[in-house]
Each structure stands twice: as C-alpha cells, then as structure tokens.
Amino acid sequence: MFKRKVKKVQKQQKEKKKRKPQWGLFFDKVRHFFSLTPKSDRIVTLAVLLLVLCGTVMIISTNVGGTTSNANIVLMTTIRQVVYLVISFLFMWAANHIFNFKWFSKAQNMILIFAFIFMLMPLAFAASGGSHAWIRLPGGVTIQPAEFAKPLLILVFATSLYQARKDASMTRHWQILFRKPFICWAMLMVGIVLQHDYGTGFIISFIFFICLMIPAYPQMETFQKWLRRIIGTVFIVALVLFWVTDIGTSILSHTPLAHIATRIENAKNPYTDVYGSGYQPANALYGIGSGGLFGRGIGGSLRKYGYLTQADNDYILAVIIEETGIFGLGILSLLYGLLIYRFFYYAFKTNEFTYKTVLVGSSAYLFIHFVLNVGGVSGLIPSTGVPLLFISSGGSSLMAAFITIGLCQQCISQIRLKEMKSNAYRIR
Template identity: 30%
Template structure:
C-alpha cells in the first residue's frame, strides 16, 4: 500500500481530489432550486467524481504514454471525436432556446463532443509533433540517417496536408454548432502545442499581437455593426452583452447581471454554504456555467483565491514536469493539458465577472456535468502517467550519478 501511494504524484492527485470534493458540495448547494432536487444532482456529481478517481488511477498505473504517443491511437481518438461532432451537429436535437447544437443526450448524462475535441486535439498534435521531433533528434545523433524525403512540399509546419485538414474539419464542426467559446479555446490549445514543438517565435508574437488587437478593438467593432443584427444572432448577442449588459438585464443578460449581484453579495467571506439568494431562481445555470458566482456568494472571494491557488499548484506541477522531462510527447501533452485547465478556469471566471464574453465554459471539477468532469479526469490521469515516467527518469539519473561517484 505504501509503495502504491508513493507512485502517485500528490501535487496532481491532491488538487484533483480537493477540487472534486468542492465540486460535489457546490453542485449540491447550487442545485437547491432545481425541480429535480439537489439530492439528485449530488448523487450524479458524486458518481462522476468516483468514476473520475477510477479513471485517474487507471491512466496512472495501466496506460503507458508510449501508447498515447502512437499516431494510430491519436488518429483513432480524433476520428471518434469527429463522428460524435457530426452526430451532435446534424442528428441530435438542438438546445431549446438557443437553437445551437452540440449535445448528445444520454440517460445518465449528456455528451458534449466539443469538450472532448479540446483534449483530443492536444493528444493528436502532441503525438504528431513528438514523432517529428524524435525523428529529427535521431537524425542529429546519426547524420547518415538524415533525409529530407519526409519533409517535402506536401507538408506545412511539419504536418501533412491530410493531418491539417483532419484537424481543421473537426474544428469547423465545433464552429458551426455554433460553439465559438470552445472553438477559440481549442484554437488556443492547438497554438500552445505548435509553439511548444518548436514553431518560430515570430509566429507566436504575431498571434499574441492579433488576439490583443481584436480584444482591444472589439467594442469599437461592435458599435459599427447594426444593433438589430447583433440581437438576432445568439453568438453575436453574447458579444453585445459583454460590452454593455445593463440594457438587457431583464432578458438576454439576466445571467451576467445576477452573477454580479451574487459576487457583490458574497464579498470577502461569503454568506455561508447553502445561503445563496441568487441560486433560488434568479441565476439560471447556477450549478454549471455560473457555479463560481454561487461559490463566491456563499464562501467568499478569499475562498475563491484558495481554490485558484490549489488549481495553480496542479497546473504548475504539470508545467514543471513538462520543462524537465526528456520525453517529447510527455512534454507537449503536459503543456497542452496544463494550458487546458488554465484557459478553462480563466474563461469561466472572466465570463462571470464580465471581463470576457460569456462562452458557456465550465469551471474544472467544480461545475456540474459528466462530459467536462470525465474529460478533466482523463487529462489528470494522462498527466499522472507522464509524471511516473518523469519519476523513473529522475531515479535512473540518480543511479547514473551514484555509479559515476562509485567509479571515482
């Protein structure tokens, strides 16, 4: 048992368990006004948490990263995701009220393929990039094996046209759901993996400059677009609400305005677990997209900073291992997964406090939902599997140093 516990990376497992527990408590509290009953949501979220723990342990001890690094495995995962995206967009019914597609309804929980795509595309690009980097390193060690045959005119940024088109096709399906929020997050994650695999810095600077310019110019751009066009299109309306939510406080921006009220009511230390006012029918989606508004109202901003600190410990551990590990795939996948958790939390919190447009993105481990929780659990499991490789790398390095000292 002691040996089993030592093999776990507690800088990853600890935050995962802590955030999962907070999530179960908050889902129970935030679901008080739902007709299905808070206890029903408690049982479901507890089940998701239990399955998530088993998933993490399974990936940690039984899934080798060389299997995940296989291009065949990564391609198959993206193909399955593509099928799910096609089904969700063209066969599954649209969401009531918005007309957007994106969910596959199951008895126990609903599947959101766009959520799956975000982590699968990280896996896919990490596998392809690691394969390219491994080949390049072998060529450096053995120049006689060098060949330019595999880097011909049919490649762009080191990837074949078919690989690029495969990713873009899946990305396009997410866009036409329409699901602009998850599409932009996926685009960010793809950029992280590409730049981590050695893309030239000038492309990174150009990307950052472009995103910054769009963000700064967005209010001016929206003023030029006719108001009737913005109010008739669901995604455009979210941008309009982001600029000025108060004229639409009784209808389209009801969620955001009540989120402001919840955060203001909570203050530094909150009004106590279970005592939220806004969750009692005033704040729609109280246990999913806006659960952190209920969290701040009940437990306060100070507790929110503690939760963010715990999440940052997990993310920081992933980046630390990625920086030190010698395995290319392990490095790239950890950069991608760490960025996935960071951007999910950033976009969710940015939306509820009004500094970013609302996107419908959940907060990792705390928001209610089977898709997001299980995908996040798989991500932590992969990170734990990579961590075991890193620990073995450190042990082998220590053994080599001991051998050298013995030789002296």
C-alpha cells in the same frame, strides 16, 4: 552480516503478512490496483481532490435552490455526481495505467475518423441554448463530444513528437511533423462550427496554438515568431473593434452571429437589458457583489433560488463567491495555480518533448477554462458557456479533465523515474 540483517527483515515481513487477515490483504490489493502509477505527483492529486470536493459540495448547495419545485433534486444530484466521479476516476486510472503512445500512434488514424464522426453525432439531436453540442441518451443523460476533443488534440500533438523520435525525416520538415495535429484541429473545428459551440472552438484553437509555440525544433523559430506576431495583431484589432468601439458588434448584429454581439454588449453593461439577455450576467454580478470578503456561508446564496438558471454549471462561480466570498475565489485560484505550476515544473525539468507537450497542453487547457469562466461570470469578458473544470456540474467535462490529469500523472511518473535512474547511475 548485512545479508543476514536483510534476510531477517524479509522474514519478519513475511510473518506479518501471514498474521494479517485475508480481508486486509484483499483491500491492500484493491488499493494498489486503483492507485496511480509510482512516482506520480501527490500535490497534483491533492489539488484535484480538493477541487472535486469543493465542486461536489457547491453543486449540492446550488441544487437546494431547486427544492421549491422538486423535493428530491438534492438526492438525485448527489447520486448523479457520485456516478460521474466514479466513471471519471476509472477514465483517469485507464489514462494513467493503460494508455501508451506506442499503440495510440498505430491507431491514430482510426481514432481521428471516429472522433470526427463522434463530433457530428450531436447534430442529429435537438439544440439547447442555440448549440447542437450534446448527444441525448434515454434517462436524461447527455454527452458532449467536444469536451473529449481537448485532451485528444493534446495527445495527437504529443504523438507526432513521439513518432519523430523514430523517424528522423519528420524532424527535417516541421510541416510534416505537425500535419496530423493540423488535420485533427481542422476536423474538430468543422464539427464545432456546425454545432455553433464557439466557446469550445476558442479553447481548442488556444490549445492548438500553445502546443505549436513549444520550442521543439530550431527550424520552427521563424514560424513561431511570425505566428506570435499575427496572433498579437489579431488580438489588438479585435479588442479595438469589439471592446473599445462598437464597430465589430454592429457588424456582427447583422449576421448569423448576432448572439455573440449580444454577449459582448452584456459584458460591457448587463444592466441595459436586465430582464432580457442580461438577466443571468446581472444576477451573477449581484451574487458576487453580495458575497464580500468571506461570503454568506455555505447554503446562504439567494441567487440560486431561480435567479441563475445555470447556477450549478456555467455560473456556479457566482454562487461560490456569494457563499464563500473573495476568500473562496482565492482558494480556487490557488488550487488551479498549483496544478499549472506543477505541470510547468515537470515540463521544464524534462528534455522529452512528448511529455513536455502533454504537460504544457494540459496547463493551457486548465488555464483557458479558468480564465473564460471567471471572466464570463464577472463580466470582464463576454460569456462563452465554458464550465469551471472539476467544479461545474456535467459528466463530460469532468471525465475529460480527469483523463487529462491521468495522462499528466503518467508523464510525471516517467520523468521522475528517469531522473531516479540517472541519479543512481551517477552514484555508481
């Protein structure tokens, strides 16, 4: 009786497919092809879409301020942003569907060599803002290799743990286990120091140390304990030298890193040189202060009209708060918090350290970007030139962030499928 009902339902479904127009079937196939893997987290997808939508609207809004000198800038910005989004989505799809740790572990050495060369390529181009961080292509297109280094470092960590599953000798000595990640981090840091992009260097180091803190093996507990103590001590000493007193900034001001000392002074009080080095931080604070609880309304910002030269990039948050108020900042914080919460939720749910590393490393990536950007714009910490992921303009950061989301969704899909199989086995 049950088999007859199943056959009847299958027959009805076939008849529906026959009646469906060919173009309908075509679009179904296209939608299925470009969709994420089964059992991906829809909450993560929704949060990313809302962040991207908010970012696109605000990028277009901030560029209205440039219409005084270029009437076509809004149209050009919209087209450019759509192109970046399409390319970013394709990268996310590839990371979600095509990537696997098996072939990455085999090609890892070649990828690291290519990554190091890629990191050195910007040195052949002119500096911008004191940093040689961009590869400049014809048509005004730029690529920032350091943005792609962040998901790469997470993958190298995760791949080491993937290889350890097949090679038991790696787990006996954790120094061997994390040799490749350390080499990767050191290579990336060499390129970043040569580029003078210290904000990115801090982010990559933060991701590196967070991944090291994941309790993968008991043999690492002593090392992790001492590493936490060292980092805590360095943080307290730096806080005293650079924030509580002026000892650190006075020393830095007589070195090639004098611009960092200037940024620290601007964070303490940008109004001491409001028409010089404190111009952007001061105007960002003016914008934030005038936003109030609900802001001036979309398009109502005054600071984007020449007062903030990086209104659609590093300082886009100042325009967002000016136009949407503290309420807008709260919504953004909620969406970022939701992403990080979902990643940690699945990281604690799985015993597979490969997936755990990807999810925790990606959470660290999102968290530190958010903290550095919000802190820099609000003057709580020195400005580091770090973009607000999914919100700020810039194709490289958007693509790197989408790659990270694609990798996380693949890990989440595998965790959920494995959970379903184990539940089905228990029922049997």
